Amino acid sequence: MPLKLNSKSADFEKSFTALLNQKRDEDRNVDAVAADILADVRARGDAALLDYTRKFDRLDLEDASKLRVTDAEIKEAVASCDQTTLEALKTAAVRIEDYHRRQLPADQMYQDDAGVSLGYRWTAIENIGLYVPGGRATYPSSVLMNAIPAKVAGASRLVMVVPMPDGDINPMVLAAADLCGVDEIYRIGGAQAVAALAYGTETIAPVDKIVGPGNAYVASAKKQVFGTVGIDMIAGPSEILVVADNLNDPAWIAADLLSQAEHDPVAQSVLITDDEAFGAAVEAAIESHLASLGRAEIARASWQDYGAVITVKEMAEAPKLVDRIAPEHLELCVEDPEGLAAEIRHAGAIFLGRYSPEAIGDYIAGPNHVLPTSRTARFSSGLSTLDFVKRTSLMKLDAASLQKIGPAAIALAESEGLGAHALSVSIRLN
């Protein structure tokens, strides 16, 4: 049974806080294991990669030359894909590229009143490593969402790693990589793949930044190599929050809640409505949908263990609750979604109105589907083109402008006891 909360209840605050603090992550101690694997790959390179791939993926590669997926394999995979799906993938790629191109930041250079030239410029991060999970969570759409912004930013080398348990790979994943212009693909996964990308091996040159989702070992390994390379955010289980009035078709809202629940037994779907009867209708529609869904078992587990229906007295109560949840995905299925959105501060992505189901954003709308989970939308953003560029500050003074602002720098340097700082300015003044 999903949780039922009502803002009129005396214990609402207590129940809502409990919902917020609910732990959905598996709490295994994986750091030590990941650290050992990182150190081993760093020390033994390809040999360690081959060992771990044999052990964890039950894939026996003869030698390091077999780590890389060949052009012939990629060609074969593309040829084996369903044409309609490939076309859909191309449509998605074009739309994602268009959206991310608009995120390219502009350089700036200006001269201020003191005659100081100031500004900054953006350049691409050159070598990008893209982690793609194998097994159940291997999604071609995720390849697009991670690779396209890197390409748009101007990365010169895109390296993909994807584990192939028992040698299996979804051909659409290779097709997606091919479509995005991924330069190298290696059949490795886990902490060992993160190590290869961060430190390099005889076969794999190291990258500058690693992005892409993975299991707990991958997440731990990424966190541990942070500093040697850049990483994207650490993603937790996925979640959706739907705010819906009773003018919606309950069956639509039920489908939206299930689209998140079917990802993972620890995914979370929450409904906020101002009509308790509507909430009950959505619950009934969920049961009805579950009868015919392929992934009903996963979706049911998620909905029963982590689902929630929150009834509020009026929609005006919603924004504060939304901000406390800081959801990854937020659907506003109400008459004035823009008005409601303006009251909300923390959300990874907002889907406005009754015809914007989250799945559209997962695949085709254009914005990135890699979004902050587990309340991290309070301080972080979805993946974007900005994650694949870095900024260099620029400044230029001449004798006259140094004369103007130099004395203040000297005063501050002296107050901090940094004599050479002061000297480097004073020596240039007459």
Added chain:
Amino acid sequence: MPLKLNSKSADFEKSFTALLNQKRDEDRNVDAVAADILADVRARGDAALLDYTRKFDRLDLEDASKLRVTDAEIKEAVASCDQTTLEALKTAAVRIEDYHRRQLPADQMYQDDAGVSLGYRWTAIENIGLYVPGGRATYPSSVLMNAIPAKVAGASRLVMVVPMPDGDINPMVLAAADLCGVDEIYRIGGAQAVAALAYGTETIAPVDKIVGPGNAYVASAKKQVFGTVGIDMIAGPSEILVVADNLNDPAWIAADLLSQAEHDPVAQSVLITDDEAFGAAVEAAIESHLASLGRAEIARASWQDYGAVITVKEMAEAPKLVDRIAPEHLELCVEDPEGLAAEIRHAGAIFLGRYSPEAIGDYIAGPNHVLPTSRTARFSSGLSTLDFVKRTSLMKLDAASLQKIGPAAIALAESEGLGAHALSVSIRLN
């Protein structure tokens, strides 16, 4: 003796690679200690803070009410500051604020050919924790550089922590906090302060993001709480790379190299020049400056242990070497600094021309002095207003636009085996 490298030498590549791989970080195993402190503060709150402050800072606070620095103390500190220095601090604050205001990103919303409304909007991260080191490295300028971008971004609450070993505090640090509108100041430091900011205690409400430099324990603690809160980059020892031709006054360049060296015995100052004799003259000037510098001992240790003079045949060789070093600070003291800068891709900040010593950027120019160290300029940027905002994606479809792009989403959802995703779209199509 600083290293001497010459690009004409047969062993240049080997020596240069050794310089790049030189380890300057202290290699202590601090993670376990930091983890224990984090867990203890999380469990025991204020009581643990008081214990660690007694132990590490030799500061015995009666009870938790004494953790916070009072308004009266701040007032007193400001009154005790030198007026000229305070004025310089205000000048710096105005210039830093002006530069960071220009970094405020713009929202975007547009409608594409399919009638889909797409865009994003930026909002401030609300609660910011600012770590300020105590002791030797307590710099009021760092308070400005960390606090001003947060304020410009619109943070609603700025919480500063600063250890006060033996009860001592540089009054200029409190004055700088006061100038920037810091809302709360606590006299705590180390991993325990990071824990308090991330998890909160009875006295200190938790924040959403922690920024600011600290020692190895602080860096480790920040890395460990990443995910619970946002963090800025992990800063390593500071460094400067000066590219200078023989038209410079060697004494000026020597002062610039020393301004970095005086920070820390493990700071690094490197000169690239196309004239070996000029390099020798700079070395001589360094010796001469050292005779009269207050921090000569630190600067000499850094210069002798980690300094380097690299002679190249021609300046055209410089950009490739610069990119491999990916310096935190880069001075281009040449005739055409803009031309040379255009060839360079990886640097935290570039100081253009002969009248732009790094110290100007440390204090007064306007750009942030928190910059990527240890070759991380390959994938990261200096602190900026962007570090204090987050982006929410926005999308809105109507029945007609969903009809247009919905089928591709259904095809992709079905290929990924996600039936509820497909259903949430198809149920909205006629």
